[in-house]
Amino acid sequence: MDEHNVNRRRLLMGGVLIGTAGALGVLAQQGARSGVPSEIINGVMPWRDGAADVPTITGGTEYRYFTADEQAFIEPAIDRIIPIDPTGPSATEANVHIFLDRQMAGSYGRGDHFYLGGPWPKGTPEQGYQSRLTPAQLYRVTISAIEEYIKRNYDGKTFKQLSVTNQDTVLKGLQDGTIALDSTDGKTFFTMFLQNVLEGYFSDPIYGGNKDMAAWKMIGFPGTHYDYREWVERHGEQVPYATVGIKGRPGWSES
Amino acid sequence: MATILPPVDAVLVGFGWTGAIMGQQLCDAGLTVMALERGIWHDTPTDFAPTFVQDELRYMWRHHLFQNVANDTLTIRNNIKQQALPMRRLGSFLLGTDVGGSGVHWNGQIWRFLKSDFKAYSHNLHRYGNAMVNAYDMTIQDYPIDWDEIEPYYDMFDKLCGTSGKAGNLRGQIQVGGNPFEGPRSDEFPTPPMKMPYGPTLFSKAARTMGYKPFPHPTGNLSQPYTNSLGVQLGQCTYCGFCEKFGCGNYSKATAQTTILPYLMTKPSFTLRTESEVLKVETTSDGKHATGVTFVNSAGEEFFQPADIVILSAYSLQNVRLMLLSKIGAPYDPVTGKGSVGKNYAYQTMGSVDVFFEDKIMNPFIGAGALATVIDEFNGDNFDHSGLGFIGGGYIAQMVTGGRPIEMIRTPEGTPDWGIEWKKAAAKNYLHSVNISCHGSVMAHRGNYLDLDPTYRDSFGRPMLRMTFDFTDNELKMSRYLVDKAADIGQAMEGVSSVKKNYRKGSWNVVPYQTTHNTGGTITGDNPGNSVLNKYLQSWDVPNLFVMGAGAFPQNAGYNPTGTLAALAYHSAAAIKNRYLKNPGPLVQT
Numbered sequence: 001m002d003e004h005n006v007n008r009r010r011l012l013m014g015g016v017l018i019g020t021a022g023a024l025g026v027l028a029q030q031g032a033r034s035g036v037p038s039e040i041i042n043g044v045m046p047w048r049d050g051a052a053d054v055p056t057i058t059g060g061t062e063y064r065y066f067t068a069d070e071q072a073f074i075e076p077a078i079d080r081i082i083p084i085d086p087t088g089p090s091a092t093e094a095n096v097h098i099f100l101d102r103q104m105a106g107s108y109g110r111g112d113h114f115y116l117g118g119p120w121p122k123g124t125p126e127q128g129y130q131s132r133l134t135p136a137q138l139y140r141v142t143i144s145a146i147e148e149y150i151k152r153n154y155d156g157k158t159f160k161q162l163s164v165t166n167q168d169t170v171l172k173g174l175q176d177g178t179i180a181l182d183s184t185d186g187k188t189f190f191t192m193f194l195q196n197v198l199e200g201y202f203s204d205p206i207y208g209g210n211k212d213m214a215a216w217k218m219i220g221f222p223g224t225h226y227d228y229r230e231w232v233e234r235h236g237e238q239v240p241y242a243t244v245g246i247k248g249r250p251g252w253s254e255s
Numbered sequence: 256m257a258t259i260l261p262p263v264d265a266v267l268v269g270f271g272w273t274g275a276i277m278g279q280q281l282c283d284a285g286l287t288v289m290a291l292e293r294g295i296w297h298d299t300p301t302d303f304a305p306t307f308v309q310d311e312l313r314y315m316w317r318h319h320l321f322q323n324v325a326n327d328t329l330t331i332r333n334n335i336k337q338q339a340l341p342m343r344r345l346g347s348f349l350l351g352t353d354v355g356g357s358g359v360h361w362n363g364q365i366w367r368f369l370k371s372d373f374k375a376y377s378h379n380l381h382r383y384g385n386a387m388v389n390a391y392d393m394t395i396q397d398y399p400i401d402w403d404e405i406e407p408y409y410d411m412f413d414k415l416c417g418t419s420g421k422a423g424n425l426r427g428q429i430q431v432g433g434n435p436f437e438g439p440r441s442d443e444f445p446t447p448p449m450k451m452p453y454g455p456t457l458f459s460k461a462a463r464t465m466g467y468k469p470f471p472h473p474t475g476n477l478s479q480p481y482t483n484s485l486g487v488q489l490g491q492c493t494y495c496g497f498c499e500k501f502g503c504g505n506y507s508k509a510t511a512q513t514t515i516l517p518y519l520m521t522k523p524s525f526t527l528r529t530e531s532e533v534l535k536v537e538t539t540s541d542g543k544h545a546t547g548v549t550f551v552n553s554a555g556e557e558f559f560q561p562a563d564i565v566i567l568s569a570y571s572l573q574n575v576r577l578m579l580l581s582k583i584g585a586p587y588d589p590v591t592g593k594g595s596v597g598k599n600y601a602y603q604t605m606g607s608v609d610v611f612f613e614d615k616i617m618n619p620f621i622g623a624g625a626l627a628t629v630i631d632e633f634n635g636d637n638f639d640h641s642g643l644g645f646i647g648g649g650y651i652a653q654m655v656t657g658g659r660p661i662e663m664i665r666t667p668e669g670t671p672d673w674g675i676e677w678k679k680a681a682a683k684n685y686l687h688s689v690n691i692s693c694h695g696s697v698m699a700h701r702g703n704y705l706d707l708d709p710t711y712r713d714s715f716g717r718p719m720l721r722m723t724f725d726f727t728d729n730e731l732k733m734s735r736y737l738v739d740k741a742a743d744i745g746q747a748m749e750g751v752s753s754v755k756k757n758y759r760k761g762s763w764n765v766v767p768y769q770t771t772h773n774t775g776g777t778i779t780g781d782n783p784g785n786s787v788l789n790k791y792l793q794s795w796d797v798p799n800l801f802v803m804g805a806g807a808f809p810q811n812a813g814y815n816p817t818g819t820l821a822a823l824a825y826h827s828a829a830a831i832k833n834r835y836l837k838n839p840g841p842l843v844q845t
Contacts, residue, residue, distance in 0.1 A: 038530035038552035039296060045520040046296050053302045055313055081673040087682045108317060115324040115343045119710065123340045126333055126764040130340055168674070194673055195316075202660035203312035219685035221620055221660050224309035226504075227493040228621040235453035236616050246307050 057206040057247065058102040061095065065105040065136065072160045073143045074100060080167050081197045088218025089211065091197055099200030099209030100139075109136030131188055135196075142189035145181040146170070205245045213243045224249065257549055257557040263289040263526075266548055266562035268533045268577065269569030271356020272817065273803035273824045275511035276415075277566050279485065279519045280828035284836065287524045289560055291550050293532040293569075294353030298512055303359075303502025305495070311659040315500040320360050322350035329572065329720040330708040333762045335589060339721045341711050347764065348771040349500060350570060354529065355511045357570060357771055358817070362499040362624030362656060363475030363508045365418045366814035367409045367822075369635040370438040373398040375698070375810055378636060379646050387646060391727040392701035394592070394599055396809040399781040399790040399843075400826070402438045408825035410441050412818060416509030417481030417489050420444040420473035434470045436631045449478045449492065452621050454689035455628040458653030461747035467630040472652060473818075474625030475509035485518040496657030498624030508624065528552070534715060536565055536581040538797060545800045551715065563839070564799050564831070567777075568824075571806035575705045575776035576720040584787050584796050587704050589723070595787045597705035599775040600722065601811035602763070604649070604695035604730040606738040609665045609755040610745040612687045619658030619689065627654035630744075633737055634813045635696070645732040649695030649813030651741045658685070662768075665690065668755045691745055693737035694770075695759075699810040700727050705776045725762050734759040772816050777806035779823075782845060789843040791830040792823060798841045801827055 039046075066074055078091035078100070091097070103109055111134030123130040131138060150159055150170060159167060173179035174186035175194070200209030202216070204224065210216065216223055223244040231239050264286035267274045278288050297303075297320075313319045322345070330339035351357025371378045375395045380388045388395060412418075422443045423433025448471035451459070459469040476492040483489065492507040506513050519525055530553035537546045537559065547561035567574040578584055578596050587598035629652040631637060640646055657663065665688040666680035697703075708721035726734075738756050745754040780786025783795035788807055794800040803824050805816040812819075830842050 037554065038528060040526065040528050041296065041520065042526040043521060043523045045517055046298065048301055051301045052304055052307070055307055055310055082678055083675045085675055085678065087679055111325070113318045113321075113323050113325060113344070115328045115341050117341065117711070121338060121340060124333070124337065124762075126762050126766075127331060127340045127342075128346055128765045129343045131343075171673075197673075198664075199312055199316055199661050202664075203316075204310055207312055216660065218682050219660060219664070221658055221685065225620075226305045226309065226495050228495065228618075229450075229491075229493055231618065232450040232452050232494050232621055235456060237618075238616055239618055239621070246310060249306065 055206060055246065058208045061098055063101050065101045065109065069147065070139070070143050071097070072158060073147060076160050076167060077171065077193075078197050080164065080171055081194060082201055089214040091201060093211070094201050094209055094215050095211040096197055096200035096209045099203070099207055100196055102208045103196060103200075104136040104139055110134050129188065131185070135192060138184070138189055138192065142181065142184045142186065145184045146174070146186065149179060149181055206247050213245055216243050257559040259559045259561065262547070262561035262563070263287045264562065265289075265564040265566060266291065266560050268548060268565070268567045269293070269356065269573065270354050270511070270527060271351065271568065271570070272358040272511055272821060274356070274566075274568035275515040275519060276821060276824045277568055277803065277828055278525055279515050280825070280832065282519065282522045282525045284832040285524075288526070289562070290525070290527045291531040291533050291548065291560065292354055292527060292529050295529050297353045297355055297359060297502070298516075299502070299504060299506060303504045305504030308501055308504045309495060309497045311661050314360070315659065315662060318345055318349070320351070320353070320500075320502060321345055322352040327713050329722055330711050331722045331724070331765050333723070333725040334702055335723055339708055339723065341719065342765055346766045347769045348773055349768065350572070350771065354516075354527070358510045359502050359512065360500050361510070361771075361817060362815075364625040364815040365413065365416060365473045365475050365509075365818045367437060368812045368814055368819050369436065369637070370402040371636045372812040373401055373405070382636065383640060383646060391698075391729045393729065394699045394701050396599070396699070396778070396780055396785060398809060399779055405822050405826060406438065406441055408822035408829070409818060411484070411825045412821040414445055414484045415514050416475045417445045417477050417483055418473055418475055418509070419446040419449055419478040421448050421471055423470060432470060434629070434631050435468050436634065436637045444473065446478050446481050449474060449476065449623065449626055451628060452618060452626065452655055453615065454617050454619075454655055455626065455653045457748045457750070458689075458691065458744065459628040460749065461744050462628070462630050465744060465747060467632050467744075469628045469630050472625045472627035472629050472654065474623070476623040476625055477507045477509070483514055485515060487514055487517050489513050492623050494621050494623050494626065496620045496622035496655075496659065498622075499656050532715070533577065534580070534717065536567070536577060536583060536800060538581070538583065542583070543797060545797050564801065566801045566803065568803040571776065571804040572705070572720055572722075572773055574802050574804055574806050576707070578777060578787070578802070579707050579720075580717055583794060583800065586706055589702050589704050592701060595778065595785065597776050599699035599778050599809055600703045600705045600724055601697040601699055601774045601808065602724060603770040603772040603811060604697055604726060604734045604759055605769045606693040606695065606734040606741075606759045607757045608691040608693070608738060608741040608745045609667075609757065610689050610691060610748055610751055611665070611667050611684055611753045611755070612750045613752040614687065615750045616686050617689050618686065619655060619663065622655040622657035624656055625654070626656065627652040633740055643732070643736065645729045645736070647696035647698055647729065647733050647813060649693055649733070649737050651691060651693050651737060651744065653689055653691050655689070660685070665755075667753050691741040693734060693741050694813060694815070695730065695734045695737055696813040697726070697811045698729055699775065726759065731759060772805065772811065774805040774808040774811040774816060777802045777804070778809045779807040780809065789841070790826075791842045792827040793842050795845070799839060801831070803827070
């Protein structure tokens, strides 16, 4: 149920089409999407039975990508971004670490929607991400460099062993670019990391984070409802709908 | 080497909004039409079903419906002194791909430009003098078309989409409740305005007490069911808050899929090839006539599609790139100012104000792509710019496109962006805040342009497009002015506790999302010396080549571009049908 959904779906296509211009075995790595035959559609509104472009759902709470050392950084670090307090779940309580792990193990981690070709000059801040690394590589390289930095500057300790004040100091130093790391850019990493933590906290639980939709409940977002018509003009009233995600809604089916 | 296909009357390069419009118009005129789309087929029930489309991560942040930059991107820089580097990740704008193009994931904000926007040069010259229209290296130009000529085509697009709204100027009569600044409409909107949630209602009240004339945003998210001019039915919007960046599962957002394709696809004279990337427009050896296009399918096989008429209907940036790759027209040189292809690239200057309430529940998740009340007092030349040091403007709107929490958490001034204070502020303010957007113009400037990158190439080995762009003081001053005006309205909203001004500061940055309103590069003008296209979007150099899209805009107005680019497409189609087919050749004599 992992990466193959899209391809499986694509293969279901074709029933009403009057021919394909390419053979599946010889697909070039070019074109808007590779792996799909070109279609020639004439005189018909295409319809594909059972070909819904459904999302990929992740499961389990064991790690698949992060090493033990990386886990020892990720878990305390994400709980500094979204700490434990009575307002709502912390990042680890919301399983953001599992979300990050699944993302790094999957197509995002492989940089499937990044252009990573060279050359790779540093560029200006306005030019955005200019690393040659995929997200998964950037996490791997940078977490190790951060731990090296901490070891050198905090008496041989690891991130996990630091006081929360010192953990915050390190994270802020990465964010504002004042901490120089060996052979990687801490600021580039932190920008991605912060974004990914928010994604894990607030995305649909099908991606492994936002456990029990508790982050949505904390802010008052009722989730993936489809019809608010009767509430549009009920100004200032709390919408009483129960919080829902994609999985478990009416109309959802696992098959 | 390339397989030569049977000739067609017209070939469309790209099958989004303008491709679908031109396909329908030309098939109905009796032509055989071949559309070449580099992406795949997409339709509502299979690709944007309401059971799974409300997925912020997948669509917005993992770009499921957007152009994949791993396959095709462009290079970017702020000025000609810098080295352009690849846009390695989508951010500032979210390019589309596949059938329906970026129209699939648009918000449905359907605007008409102001009468004066079509005369940006002569109008501002007359009002503010020579120094102002030449300030900041501005290279603004008039459209070769005026309001009366384009209005019927705006009306056609409204009747295709079923646009919901309230006219402010009906055949010259100002109407209460509409936009009093708009040009005269020949007809009322096809459907009435949407219902308004709390935020836009409070904004409207506050604006009215300040003497402004707020009105409902014209929208392609329909307030009620509608059967359009092609007999295609759209449904009523359910305010689910997932329009922009998402496909609509409910047939209530006007797109090529919901307004044209059910009509067009069944026509025997129309053929669509998907996964077909056009590499080049081929011309005769004198370069004055297009013979067709060369494309590659997903198997890597190359084809030549001969056609009597070639229509570039890809996204504006792709159209510019194809012109440059096909060596049609003279590339623009920012140093000499000579050449036209790539000239006057413009964008949108976005500022905003966050408004926080102590206890009012705003329910931000009850949203739609163009669900807003708007004031237009500070758009275009609706206000006196004397002494302000800028021209142009924008609309100010309290818009509720949705309450998607990864993107749309608002926290008051001074809140850190992570940690316990952020968490508490996010929890406290999500239900109790709204955003007022300031949707500003970008004038054309000598140094903002598009050309081919000398270093980076795409997977076909072709040079990437290179974008050189920055905001000038004209845009930054204008945007600051709008944000201050918006903040005044925010402060006047009932129950407000604080406002936060989000000024557009510094150079254009590719990272944060702004808008997918990239304009210029194949601009329209009144002579071949100042433009790429005549007013019928016909190439001055190759008269059987027509180029659609916002690339035709000589500069960008303070409105979303789709209404105007659609009207220009219909205007072009009418000229092709009524004049060109009878007598193929230049529609404007030089």
